[in-house]
Amino acid sequence: MIEFKDLSLKIGEHHILNHLCGAIPKGKVTVILGANGAGKSSLLKSIASIIKPSVGEIYIDKTPITAIKPNERARKIGFLEQNGDIHWDVNVSTLVEMGCLVNGNNTQSNSEAIYDALTITDTLHLKDKIASKLSGGEKSRVLLARVLAGKPEYILADEPLAALDPAHQLDTLANFRDIAARGVGIAIVLHDLTYAARIADEIIMMKNGIIIQKGNINSVLTPQIIEETYGVRVKITESDNGFKIITPFSRI
Amino acid sequence: MKNNVPINIMLFVLLLLIMAGSLFIGKVNVPFSEWLSGDLNSLIITELRAPRTIIGAIIGAGLGMSGAAMQGYLRNPLADPGIFGVSSSAALGAVASLFFGYTASVYILPFFALGGAAIGMALLALLAGRQGSLIMFTLAGIIISSLTGALTSLLISLAPNPFVSGEIVKWLMGALTDRSWDDVKIALPLVIIGMGVLTFSGKSLDALTLGENTAKSMGVNMPQLQWILIIGVGLCVGASVAVAGIIGFVGLVVPHLMRPFVGHKPSSVLLPSALAGAILVVAADCLVRSLPSITELRLGIAMSLLGAPFFLMLLFKMRRNII
Numbered sequence: 001m002i003e004f005k006d007l008s009l010k011i012g013e014h015h016i017l018n019h020l021c022g023a024i025p026k027g028k029v030t031v032i033l034g035a036n037g038a039g040k041s042s043l044l045k046s047i048a049s050i051i052k053p054s055v056g057e058i059y060i061d062k063t064p065i066t067a068i069k070p071n072e073r074a075r076k077i078g079f080l081e082q083n084g085d086i087h088w089d090v091n092v093s094t095l096v097e098m099g100c101l102v103n104g105n106n107t108q109s110n111s112e113a114i115y116d117a118l119t120i121t122d123t124l125h126l127k128d129k130i131a132s133k134l135s136g137g138e139k140s141r142v143l144l145a146r147v148l149a150g151k152p153e154y155i156l157a158d159e160p161l162a163a164l165d166p167a168h169q170l171d172t173l174a175n176f177r178d179i180a181a182r183g184v185g186i187a188i189v190l191h192d193l194t195y196a197a198r199i200a201d202e203i204i205m206m207k208n209g210i211i212i213q214k215g216n217i218n219s220v221l222t223p224q225i226i227e228e229t230y231g232v233r234v235k236i237t238e239s240d241n242g243f244k245i246i247t248p249f250s251r252i
Numbered sequence: 253m254k255n256n257v258p259i260n261i262m263l264f265v266l267l268l269l270i271m272a273g274s275l276f277i278g279k280v281n282v283p284f285s286e287w288l289s290g291d292l293n294s295l296i297i298t299e300l301r302a303p304r305t306i307i308g309a310i311i312g313a314g315l316g317m318s319g320a321a322m323q324g325y326l327r328n329p330l331a332d333p334g335i336f337g338v339s340s341s342a343a344l345g346a347v348a349s350l351f352f353g354y355t356a357s358v359y360i361l362p363f364f365a366l367g368g369a370a371i372g373m374a375l376l377a378l379l380a381g382r383q384g385s386l387i388m389f390t391l392a393g394i395i396i397s398s399l400t401g402a403l404t405s406l407l408i409s410l411a412p413n414p415f416v417s418g419e420i421v422k423w424l425m426g427a428l429t430d431r432s433w434d435d436v437k438i439a440l441p442l443v444i445i446g447m448g449v450l451t452f453s454g455k456s457l458d459a460l461t462l463g464e465n466t467a468k469s470m471g472v473n474m475p476q477l478q479w480i481l482i483i484g485v486g487l488c489v490g491a492s493v494a495v496a497g498i499i500g501f502v503g504l505v506v507p508h509l510m511r512p513f514v515g516h517k518p519s520s521v522l523l524p525s526a527l528a529g530a531i532l533v534v535a536a537d538c539l540v541r542s543l544p545s546i547t548e549l550r551l552g553i554a555m556s557l558l559g560a561p562f563f564l565m566l567l568f569k570m571r572r573n574i575i
Contacts, residue, residue: 048469074471085463087327088516098458102470146462150470 001025002047002077002154002185007056009042009209016042017053018209024154026185029176031196033189033220034206035230040189041082043206044156047187048079060154074102078152082159082189084143086132092142093118093127099149110149117148120175122168136163144172154185161195173199193234193246197221205229217244227252256514256524263527267309270534274305277538303433308537309530310436311496314443314488316529317522319503320510321450324457324518325481326386329566332504333489337396341372342493343424344400344407350420351407358434362494366442369490372396373482382475386464389478426497426552428537435495446487447526453480454519461518499552501559502529508566 002024009017017039032040046053058065100110118124121141140163161169190196203220205213213220232248282293318333345368349361379392411417456477459467510524540549
């Protein structure tokens with residue numbers, strides 16, 4: 001389990017994150033929700049050690065993250081950036097192989113991991129294409145494959161659905177569910193409340209750098225809390241296959 | 253994954269062939285049988301062409317690998333070791349020694365140049381700060397190269413007599429003319445250490461393909477990578493400028509020539525760029541030596557004459573890709 005305690009991030013006079021406490025359990029999908037500028041990405045980046053929090057502690061399986069070597073940390077936590085960059089004209093399989101950089105040179109287990117990652121993300125047919133020249137949606141699936149190839153124990157994904165078409169959005173959500181079922185702890189930032197309701201075991205609802213509410217779908221995705229967070233009214237219905245559908249229909 | 257061992261071996265063999273060929277090329281024809289005879293003609297081979305060829309290979313390798321590392325680090329195909337400010341600060345050091353007339357020993361000018369490079373590297377590290385930020389690093393490099401460029405011009409304009417300013421201008425153009433084994437002794441260890449340091453950057457440069465944030469999440473230590481580059485590029489470029497003046501375009505052009513053959517992964521471009529850089533400089537030096545002219549064309553000029561059209565072609569190609 002990843003835990004963060006009293007986590008604060010201050011840039012200049014601006015409090016990006018304000019004394020946050022919470023956890024990302026193994027084997028579960030934790031969805032981080034909140035309005036633009038709420039600090040969702042900053043929270044993920046702090047946990048992935050991309051930015052250094054001003055105050056607070058982060059623990060991976062009870063060990064303080066500061067006591068874990070960067071290589072070891074990178075093996076445990078895979079980070080999928082929002083609109084990730086791809087520089088140079090490397091092909092897809094080379095790019096996905098870069099996910100294995102954290103795991104050393106075991107070519108046999110690496111090539112299996114690469115194959116699995118390409119298959120899961122439905123990108124095997126693209127493996128010889130130049131990654132930077134793919135469409136937005138293909139690119140984000142390939143970048144997800146890169147994270148999976150490293151076989152991390154935790155995956156932090158910042159808006160992984162943003163560039164995908166609806167079919168691949170559902171596929172990717174299902175992938176995250178499957179990966180979590182294998183014991184990986186997953187934290188994803190989403191904007192779509194319906195998808196959040198579909199996939200989340202736990203939800204962390206943020207606004208202006210603080211956590212407004214955390215818990216399961218029923219305790220967090222209520223019209224009152226959504227209203228308080230986003231300033232919108234929503235209609236909550238149910239789909240034929242039993243998932244919540246949350247549709248915003250007006251601003252307050 | 254691409255296996256680049258055959259290409260590296262091919263480049264190495266080609267380098268050896270060109271270096272051997274370089275011993276035959278020059279104004280005086282020395283038959284192979286006389287090479288080790290000990291008479292005056294053999295001195296042309298053992299004391300002029302051999303060290304010159306070896307120096308060409310050393311600095312070409314250093315510049316080629318530096319260019320590949322810089323392009324990988326800045327993730328910019330137009331990056332060149334020159335934008336770093338190390339070559340211009342080394343040049344400033346050398347120009348200072350010419351300006352003050354400290355040229356009594358062959359070691360003095362290179363020593364000044366290395367001093368200049370060291371000061372440039374220290375300034376770069378100081379200005380770029382401890383965060384390892386790419387933008388600060390690039391801006392610091394630009395500041396240093398424009399400052400040292402201005403100081404070099406200042407020294408030329410203040411030169412006590414036309415002879416000194418002529419010497420400075422000529423030196424700045426870069427050449428391998430009249431190099432000796434002393435220059436080999438200066439450049440070889442420094443470039444080898446510099447290239448050794450740069451090879452440690454391979455994995456981090458690969459991770460940087462995915463952007464700075466992702467690289468950090470993969471455990472890349474950006475400040476450490478910055479140090480590797482400052483020291484590695486500083487040693488390679490500083491040593492090259494110390495013995496041969498400013499030879500541009502090698503670091504820019506060579507990694508581009510190699511990428512289609514070895515794949516675009518930054519770590520696999522490093523070694524081939526070193527080998528191809530060496531080939532390019534030795535070959536270009538053979539060319540300037542064999543041109544029928546009274547005064548030899550300076551190597552630095554020849555490289556720029558060859559490099560500029562290539563640069564233009566690169567820009568056109570990039571523009572086509574963007575549109």
